[in-house]
Amino acid sequence: MITTVLLIAVAIAFGVYVYKFPPKKNPCPCDTPNKICLDYSSSQINELRVDLIHTMTNKYRSNQLDFVNRNTDFLGYNKNDAHSIWFDLITLKKFIYHIEKTSRDLGAGVNRTISDKDLGIRIYYAAYPTKEENWKVKFPDLIDLYSDPNKQLYEHLHTLVMVPTLNIDGKMVDFNPKDTDTYPNGLYDMPGYVVTPFISSPLKTVAMTGSTENDPNNLTGSQNHGNLIPPADPDSEGF
16 A cells, blocks of 8 residues: 555656656757767867967967068058958858768768768968959859948958868868769869969869858858958957
8 A cells, every 4th residue: 555655656746847847858869860969068168368369369460460561562452451350150050060961971972981070171361352353253252242342341351261171091181072072082183173373163162251141052161251350340359
């Protein structure tokens, strides 16, 4: 009798607990095919000492940036080169997601198993080209930029271009996740990826921009124009 009453009490107590504190469902079970789950709660967030960041950014301003600003041939009509670039978090997360998802899916089709440990991003220092007469034909990826009077000031300014990398024989090599022909050896010397003063290419490759959504019809996630300071207001900067 006591055992029966105890079982009933436990069952009622458990039911009340489940009612008040229902189990939470994982919105993205990691064992579900075609899903990418990221949980780094067991890892510590990266931190740097504030004085180190100030030392590094001030050194850049006093050396490289000062040299560029004093050599106005680099900047055209701009008086000061950009010293920072901002990307929104959602754009960065989408870019990383598509690199991993596309590489994993297409890699399986060519008998190549690709995990996140095989992938990376190389960041190139770059500068915006001059807005030429035929810029809409020559640089269609910059239409949103050069159509904005404020962002036309980006001409000549320093920026960044992010390009995915793949571990090929222990070496992190630039590649295009959407082009499996680049999986064996990367982009180097690949037809369509070589550009010289005498050779141009309409081909697109995965790289990165932060100011606008990529056109879903684009062949890549290639992006390279986050918000530059200057010409944007530096009041939001901490360093």
